[in-house]
Amino acid sequence: MKQFLLQFFTWWNGQTLGTRLHTWRKGERVGEDEFGNVYYQGGHDAEGRTRRWVIYNGESEGSAVPPGWHGWLHHRVDTPPSKEDYRPREWQLPHVANMTGSAAAYRPKGSMLRPESRPRATGDYDAWTPGG
Numbered sequence: 001m002k003q004f005l006l007q008f009f010t011w012w013n014g015q016t017l018g019t020r021l022h023t024w025r026k027g028e029r030v031g032e033d034e035f036g037n038v039y040y041q042g043g044h045d046a047e048g049r050t051r052r053w054v055i056y057n058g059e060s061e062g063s064a065v066p067p068g069w070h071g072w073l074h075h076r077v078d079t080p081p082s083k084e085d086y087r088p089r090e091w092q093l094p095h096v097a098n099m100t101g102s103a104a105a106y107r108p109k110g111s112m113l114r115p116e117s118r119p120r121a122t123g124d125y126d127a128w129t130p131g132g
Contacts (some may be wrong), residue, residue: 023040023053026051027041027053033066036057037056039053061097069081
């Protein structure tokens with residue numbers, strides 16, 4: 001019952017009831033990524049392209065989509081990573097979701113949440129002072 005209510009009243013927990021019905025009626029499962037997100041296609045959008053979407057494993061977070069799947073979702077490539085031997089380039093780092101708001105977020109020196117003091121400004125910057 002709780003899962004039904006979450007699907008009915010929230011959009012950030014996996015999928016809504018409307019998305020579940022649309023996926024059931026028109027969706028063709030294309031693949032799944034290493035995070036458990038499931039990708040579908042079916043029907044056509046306003047531009048006549050095949051509609052593509054993702055059902056997230058957990059909270060709906062766009063940064064949880066790996067680069068290969070992101071390209072497929074946005075019609076940058078026609079072949080999904082599940083149907084090709086997709087390998088990241090040697091210069092590409094492994095995918096990491098957006099860490100903003102978490103303990104692993106980037107905090108530069110001088111941040112209120114980091115104890116080190118901010119580095120001194122070099123000579124190429126003059127601070128603004130009122131009336132100066």
